[in-house]
Amino acid sequence: MKSLSIDIETFSSVSLAKSGVYRYVEALDFEILLFGYSVDGGAVQVIDLACGEKIPADIITALTNEAVTKWAFNASFERICLSRFIGLPTGEYIDPVSWHCSMVWAATMGLPLSLEGVGAVLKLDKQKLTEGKDLIKYFCQPCTPTKANGDRTRNYPYHAPDKWSAFKKYNIRDVETEMSIQARLAKFPVPESIWDEYHLDQEINDRGVALDIVLVQEAIGIDSRSHSELTAAIKHITELDNPNSVQQMKQWLADNGMETDTLGKKAVVDLLKTAPPELSDVLLLRQQLAKSSVKKYQAMENAVCADGRARGMFQFYGANRTGRWAGRLIQMQNLPQNHLEDLAEARSLVRTGDFDALEMLYEDVPDTLSQLIRTAFIPRAGAKFIVSDFSAIEARVIAWLAGEKWRQDVFEGGGDIYCASASQMFKVPVEKHGINGHLRQKGKIAELALGYGGSVGALKAMGALDMGLTEDELQPLVTAWRQANPHIVQFWWDVDRAATEAVRDKRICVTHGIKFYCQSAMLFIMLPSGRQLAYVKPRMGENQFGGHCITYEGVGGTKKWERLDSYGPKFVENIVQAISRDILCYAMNTLRCCSIVMHIHDEIVIEANQRMSLATVCEQMGRTPPWAKGLLLRADGYETDFYKKD
Structure with a gap:
């Protein structure tokens, strides 16, 4: 046995979408229902675990055998679920080193990040079956008890044998679709270096990061009280039924001599410049109410595992235009900044649930809670965080490429x-x-x-x-x-010309150390690292201004697969951000043994023992990769007992 293609169907009372797979598998009622697999590209088998069938011993052994490559679409789901299935304790997971993910392969080719989407774009003979969503809802999630279903909270195979039979066919088809994707993309194999980055990503996701769950829960409670008091204060002044209603609030303002089309953040700031005292009080209260959001804290509470750590927050190749990571669950990529000088003191008041002191000292309670979100991430007991980030990375990369x-x-x-x-x-x-x-x-x-x-x-x-x-x-x-910056401006148009000639004339073009070429209905841009960016079905088109441009297929702003356009400066943005991502990967590999727990944009967070040197970490992070000779990098950092923006 050399390779194993896998797809599983599971049940858990924990919401996968809200809590992520690591928390999902900790539910007492978690179980694997169906195990579909193919050995070395052979016929797909399905093991009906829900009805008592057993996975063959050689397949169980293969799950942890590094000589067998395991394939799945979104493979982290299968790997984490199967870790629980084979009995590994909380916080321990099957080593990802022999696991490959066909979703990552699709992402490297600029394709969608869903099995259904990839199948449709590639026009596969064996597409994912569309009835799957209904079957998953029926068998994989708890159901609402009703008189008609005998007040049960879960559907078993014997409740709907026909549906169960269809579900097994659906499981088989998913494995077949995944294998078809591999066959279709076989001429564009993922380089071993990217699989190594993927395995590092999985190690970081498996490690997770500790949460100060006391702070999280107290923040949720304080926000609830703050929200109630702010709402009551607005109601007292305005006598509105629902002061959260934009329509009601606009009407009240109009009745009091202040017309406005919108109550967006910027509009409220502008209105406050001229508002009389009574209206100003209401607008200020509304401003605070708008900040009153505990979604991040609630996401933390949903995602935290039994050992107090949150896992699965980073999606490898989530931004498939550049290969950058995307945030998941707690969404680390858009955390509010903190500007409070006495962050530790404010944090302490929240941890003890002292609402009155918090309100007296900080006035704007929702804003204070917002600024404390980062501080909910903490190192394990006895450790510290070392936070190090690149200084002006994109500005450095574009200057180096353009020769400015x-x-x-x-x-x-x-x-x-x-x-x-x-x-x-x-x-x-x-x-x-x-x-x-x-x-x-x-x-x-x-x-x-x-x-x-x-x-x-x-x-x-x-x-x-x-x-x-x-x-x-x-x-x-x-x-x-x-x-x-004449050289940067020239760089835009050199890239525009190279990409245009590659698409229009179907020839290889090189500029500023970057190679452009078309192959098999794809435009490839090879970066100095050797990694390639891929654009699907490129052709010459016309932009909104009537000028020439390159168009290609991709996921647009509407999250739908559509034809997009690009030109020199846009390609430059992709290239610079992609190279910045490769530099971050190089640094993460350099610091691989240092217990990285988070990475946000161009920043790395390490859970370090007290002896680890900040200066050494920054020095290592600032090393220039061998493929970027002449690029000047610098990393700065700080040590902290809780995460923050320094």
């Missing part, structure tokens, strides 16, 4: 890129908190908004007008930044 020497010089000298950019744009010296310091903000906004072809609209989207810039300043700012 003045920027390289800034990084080499340890300078501030925002000050240096403002200085280059306005031809005057700029120092943070010093000479012409007010220009740094303009340099920063330009750096964040304009590196990938953005113009006035990008500056506005980045909040330029809210930061004090005027409408008249925006276009000159765009012009000044582009004049200050």
Whole structure:
């Protein structure tokens, strides 16, 4: 036996969507119902465990035999469920080293992240059966007790033999579809280096991170009280039935002389500038109520495992345009920032449930709870967190690729890129908190908004007008930044030309060390690391402005599979972010033995013993990969007893 393709159907009273697979398998009623498998591409077998059949001994042995490659679509689900099935204790899982995931393979090819979606795009002969969702709901989830079903809370095979027979066929078809995907993508194998990254990702997900569950539960309780008191205060002033209703609130404001089309965050800030005292009080209360969200804390409570750790928060290749990770469950990628100076004191008050002291000292209770979300992540007892992140990684990568020497010089000298950019744009010296310091903000906004072809609209989207810039300043700012960065601007159009020639003329084009070529109805962009970005069914098309562009198929803003368009600066954004991701992977591999528990954007969080050196971690993280000669990297960090934004 060399390979084993697997698909399982399971039951648990824990919600998989809310809690994730690690918590899902801890339910006392968790069980595997069906085990579908194929050995070395042979006929698919299905073991009906729910009806007493047993998985053959050689198949059980193969699950942990590193010489046998296990395949599944979203393989972490099968691996974690089977870890529980073979009796591993909480917190221990089958070693991922011999497990491969056909969803990851699909993602490396720019395909959807669902079995149904991949089957449809590849036009497979054996598609996932559409009736599966109803069968999963019937057999795999608890049911509502009714008189008609005898007040039962679960459906067993004997309750609907015909449905059970169909469910077994569905299980077989899933294995067949997964195998068809492997066969269709066989000419584009996933490099071993990416499988190694996947295994590292699985190790990090298996390790998880400890949660301060006392803080989490007290925060939920405090938020509930805060929400009730804020709602009561608004009701007292407005006498509205439902002050959360946008329609009712807009009408009340209008009745009191203040017209508004929206009650979005920015609109409320603007209204507060001119609101009389009584209306101002209501708007301020509404602002607090809008912040009153404990979804992250509730997600933590749902996901935490029996040993107090949350697992499964990172999806490998979740952003398949660049290969970056996506957040799952607690969504680490969009945690609120913290600006409280006495974070530890506020945290302590929440942990003890002292609502009155919290309200007296911090006034805005919902905002305080929001700022404390990060601090719910803690190291194990006796350990510390070492948090290290790359300094201005995307700015460094684009400068290196484009050969923008003045920027390289800034990084080499340890300078501030925002000050240096403002200085280059306005031809005057700029120092943070010093000479012409007010220009740094303009340099920063330009750096964040304009590196990938953005113009006035990008500056506005980045909040330029809210930061004090005027409408008249925006276009000159765009012009000044582009004049200050001619090599980056040239890089955009060199990439545009190379991609266009690769698609239109079907020839290999290389620019700035990046290779573009088409093969089997795919556009590939080979990065300096050797990893490839893939774009499905590329062709020449027309953009909304009537100019030429490349179009390809992918998941768009509507989450549907559709035809998208791209051009030089957009491809540059993908390339720079993809290279930044590869640099993070290199650093994670370098620090693999250091117990990484989280990684967020360009930051790594290590659960370290007290002797581990922060300086050594930052030095190791800042090492330039061998494939990126000349790229100047720097990593900075800090030590902490709870996670925070330093």
